[in-house]
Amino acid sequence: AQSVSQHNHHVILSEAASLELGCNYSYGGTVNLFWYVQYPGQHLQLLLKYFSGDPLVKGIKGFEAEFIKSKFSFNLRKPSVQWSDTAEYFCAVNPRNSGNTPLVFGKGTRLSVIA
Amino acid sequence: GAVVSQHPSRVICKSGTSVKIECRSLDFQATTMFWYRQFPKQSLMLMATSNEGSKATYEQGVEKDKFLINHASLTLSTLTVTSAHPEDSSFYICSAKVRTISYEQYFGPGTRLTVT
Numbered sequence: 001a002q003s004v005s006q007h008n009h010h011v012i013l014s015e016a017a018s019l020e021l022g023c024n025y026s027y028g029g030t031v032n033l034f035w036y037v038q039y040p041g042q043h044l045q046l047l048l049k050y051f052s053g054d055p056l057v058k059g060i061k062g063f064e065a066e067f068i069k070s071k072f073s074f075n076l077r078k079p080s081v082q083w084s085d086t087a088e089y090f091c092a093v094n095p096r097n098s099g100n101t102p103l104v105f106g107k108g109t110r111l112s113v114i115a
Numbered sequence: 116g117a118v119v120s121q122h123p124s125r126v127i128c129k130s131g132t133s134v135k136i137e138c139r140s141l142d143f144q145a146t147t148m149f150w151y152r153q154f155p156k157q158s159l160m161l162m163a164t165s166n167e168g169s170k171a172t173y174e175q176g177v178e179k180d181k182f183l184i185n186h187a188s189l190t191l192s193t194l195t196v197t198s199a200h201p202e203d204s205s206f207y208i209c210s211a212k213v214r215t216i217s218y219e220q221y222f223g224p225g226t227r228l229t230v231t
Contacts, residue, residue, distance in 0.1 A: 043224035044208070090158060100164060102149045103220050107158040
């Protein structure tokens with residue numbers, strides 16, 4: 001069975017600091033990888049996704065993530081965070097050609113950006 | 116495109132009553148819909164997978180007689196929490212897979228259920 005690990009439960013950063021949130025998955029085959037964001041009181045929104053090709057993917061709002069196959073990792077990065085980035089971030093995975101297989105989520109990382 | 120709606124967004128009910136939550140894909144056909152439950156400050160826990168016209172597949176530990184799921188059409192799935200109890204209070208989120216793009220999964224805004 002697949003699983004997703006997000007190592008940081010809560011990250012606190014000052015505005016303009018750089019961000020990196022860790023995500024590792026366990027699955028023997030080829031996967032699709034996603035990062036979702038959930039702002040306070042709002043629903044999940046897709047930040048970025050990786051299916052194939054360039055392992056460095058760029059998403060919305062200045063976020064990017066790098067797929068490192070050898071490390072089973074898909075870390076999320078942003079060079080300079082803003083207060084508005086305060087939210088919960090979820091890494092998710094499903095097998096390539098997943099058909100009806102749902103996404104499996106990590107436990108999430110809460111990001112608090114302070115002025 | 117690919118908008119998923121849920122209704123109601125918030126519901127408060129008394130213990131012992133049943134509550135129905137609707138999930139609709141507004142601008143696409145969803146062959147598969149998923150129901151998740153999210154506890155405060157925790158991740159999304161998959162409850163069941165719902166395919167149009169067939170019975171839902173429930174995850175281990177989820178009572179199918181308590182959480183009734185119906186996927187009557189390609190744009191509508193419903194979750195009914197029967198004989199609700201305070202421990203059923205949670206945030207319920209539906210998600211739909213786009214028929215023509217097999218990997219995309221879009222999420223509804225969620226329904227906050229409070230059982231008193």
